Amino acid sequence: MKLRIYPATAGVSLLLLAGLLSAQNTATTxxxxxxxxxxxxxxxxxxxxxxxxxxxxxxxxxxxxxxxxxxxxxxxxxxxxxxxxxxxxxxxxxxxxxxxxxxxxxxxxxxxxxxxxxxxxxxxxxxxxxxxxxxxxxxxxxxxxxxxxxxxxxxxxxxxxxxxxxxxxxxxxxxxxxxxxxxxxxxxxxxxxxxxxxxxxxxxxxTWDKQSTDYHARAATMSAFGNSPYAYGMSDMMYYGAFSDVGGCGSMWRPYFTSASWEPYSAGAWAYYAGSGYSWVSPYPWGWTPYHYGSWNYCPGAGWGWQPGGTWNGLNNGTMIAMNPAGGSGRGTMPVIPPHPPKPGSPSLVPVISKPLVRSEMGSSNSFVFRKDSAGFGVPRGELGQLNKFSAHAATRGSVSTPVYMSMGPGSGVEARGGASAALGAGAMRRGSPPPARSSYDNEPYSAGGGSYSAPAARPGSSSSSSSGSGTRSAPAPTGGGRGPR
The missing domain is CATH 2.60.120.1440 (Jelly Rolls)
Structure with missing residues (x-):
């Protein structure tokens, strides 16, 4: 099925948020x-x-x-x-x-x-x-x-x-x-x-703080958050996905880097909260709003998409899964809420991996690889420019790479390749080739931030992976930067 995809522009987001606002008026009285x-x-x-x-x-x-x-x-x-x-x-x-x-x-x-x-x-x-x-x-x-x-x-x-x-x-x-x-x-x-x-x-x-603040501010301006009581998570939806006109299924939001075989509930974790029970936690960087509000719907030939509507679900968001029954070609398997609280001494996070969790990641010291069906997992937040063209290329080729380099921290005046600055935790990933080395006396701004998401521990036999940081009070692990695709 051919999809007509368009960015989540102000008009689209206003429509989405209108649903949010009307749905939440009774929930906050x-x-x-x-x-x-x-x-x-x-x-x-x-x-x-x-x-x-x-x-x-x-x-x-x-x-x-x-x-x-x-x-x-x-x-x-x-x-x-x-x-x-x-x-x-x-x-x-x-x-x-x-x-x-x-x-x-x-x-x-x-x-x-x-x-x-x-x-x-x-x-x-x-x-x-x-x-x-x-x-x-x-x-x-x-x-x-x-x-x-x-x-x-x-x-x-x-x-x-x-x-x-x-x-x-x-x-x-x-x-x-x-x-x-x-x-x-x-x-x-x-x-x-x-x-x-x-x-x-x-x-x-x-700089990490400024980059993050600017990231939220850009999305807030685009989506006209207004006075919505539940605007969090919208920044990531704006960056990691777009609405698609999916034939007879209507307008649906879909994350970039997904195909018809991708499933929204194939990986994640159940987190236990005393007095409330288990809450579903998605590993995807955009995975907040679509798992607490609206519904996921399966469109034959196109796959899963999210649509706004209904009421906000806080900790008890497992009810959203019950509204999305499994079965049918390509729909996949929905996770089942654990029937009992965790036993004494056991973790309160219960991982769920029903199919391998695909990750986009560094392919070499100077390239980043976007993979189909990663749904943005592993893609640095707001740092690699617009993702729609990368997503389109990955859909036809299975994966697509872009050259990147690492920019070191303030005062160093050093540009390093790939893992060198990543290990130091003081650089930022940028698209393209590194500029000529500059003097250490140049006091130019630098970029810091990013890194990778640590996924919940997978069950035996799963291909899920995780990462962790090291060091003390150094700048955060690098993620990405630069312009979007030309």
């Missing part, structure tokens, strides 16, 4: 403690205590985070995405808790994030009515919408750098406003006034 935020990116060794009685366990992308959960980045980095597309990025060797994640009777959100140690970036969109509180040491700062900041917490003090907007800090002598491009240093305890520097010192993770 009363105060609720059952609120989830999304672990939107995981690179390297990251741990999450999901209050399931198992303590810290390995984290994977798209795990729901609920109130009282604890996130530790160890030697990795992580991003948490809130419902309105606000985001929190956590550097290595950091620990974060979520004391409050609630929703008011008016439908607005109240969030409290406690940075126990390490460094984190916070980007809040301009969502009317939402409250956000940042806790560290004995301090609590109310962060207004539209603020972008960096917080670094050490043993005795904390440095709060305002990158955009302004925050007000309570001091022994009254409120103190810290405005854009200023840094406040505060003791974690005691009644000494903070000191304020009229600048923001550079940090090796600043």
């Amino acid at each position: 009363s105060a609720s403690k059952v609120r989830i935020v999304r672990l939107s990116e995981v690179k390297g060794a990251v741990l999450l205590d999901r209050s399931a009685g198992r303590g810290l366990e390995p984290a994977i992308t798209n795990l729901p985070i609920v109130e009282q959960n604890r996130l530790e980045t160890a030697t990795g980095v992580a991003e948490v995405e809130f419902e309105d597309n606000s985001s929190l990025r956590v550097a290595p060797d950091s620990a974060v808790e979520f004391p409050e994640l609630s929703r008011t009777a008016a439908g607005t959100t109240v969030s409290s994030v406690h940075l126990i140690k390490g460094m984190a970036y916070l980007t809040l969109v301009k969502s009317k009515g939402n409250e956000f509180h940042l806790l560290f040491g004995e301090h609590q700062v109310a962060v207004p919408p539209g603020t972008h900041l960096r917080l670094d917490v050490n043993n005795n003090d904390a440095r709060l750098a305002v990158l955009d907007g302004a925050v007000t800090i309570d001091t022994p002598h009254g409120p103190m406003e810290v405005t854009k491009k200023k840094t406040a240093t505060l003791l974690l305890s005691g009644d000494i006034d903070p000191t304020v520097a009229k600048n923001v010192a550079e940090n090796e993770f600043d």
Whole structure:
């Protein structure tokens, strides 16, 4: 069946979000403690205590985070995405808790994030009515919408750098406003006034933060999020897929790099949450919204596609699977919810691999390979330009590669091939050939970020693979960059 594919432009996304908005009006009319935020990116060794009685366990992308959960980045980095597309990025060797994640009777959100140690970036969109509180040491700062900041917490003090907007800090002598491009240093305890520097010192993770912030901002502009209470995950749908006019099946969103034989539920994991049961977690970088809202439908001759509609499903998204019965040519097998909670001492993540999980990845030290039916798994987020042409080529050839190189971190002035900078964790993947080497005295911006998704451990005989980071407080593992296909 021939598909007419078009990017998820503003008009299409407005139609999609109209469904989101109308579906969620009744779901947000009363105060609720059952609120989830999304672990939107995981690179390297990251741990999450999901209050399931198992303590810290390995984290994977798209795990729901609920109130009282604890996130530790160890030697990795992580991003948490809130419902309105606000985001929190956590550097290595950091620990974060979520004391409050609630929703008011008016439908607005109240969030409290406690940075126990390490460094984190916070980007809040301009969502009317939402409250956000940042806790560290004995301090609590109310962060207004539209603020972008960096917080670094050490043993005795904390440095709060305002990158955009302004925050007000309570001091022994009254409120103190810290405005854009200023840094406040505060003791974690005691009644000494903070000191304020009229600048923001550079940090090796600043570019990673900027790239991620820009990624979300671009998608937000394209899709006109407006005041949708459930806008998270839309950035990734915009980047990793498009809507298709599929004959008699109507308009369906399909991820790039998929064929009629790809199945949306052939790989993933069941994550157990005390009081709520098991929640389905998809390994795909875009795998949040389509597994909590709308439905997957099988179109004969074309394959699976997602369509908006219905109500938002939080932790109990297993009901969506029940609405997509297996059977019929090419439909595949739907995963079955485990009948009992995990036994004492056993992991609370139950992997499901019913067919090999295809990965797009580095093919050599200077090329990246996109593979058919990878559905974007392994493709760096927002770093390799537009994916639609790569997807079309992979559909006919099975795979397609593009030349890439690795750009080193700030001050190095070095361009390296492939795994060299990847191992250092201080570079970024870029499409094309490396430019001529420049002097180490050139203080030019650099790009950092990316890496690969760590999939849940596969059952014996599965071909699923995973990766993890290494090192301490180095820039995140490289992903990609450069322009889209010409």
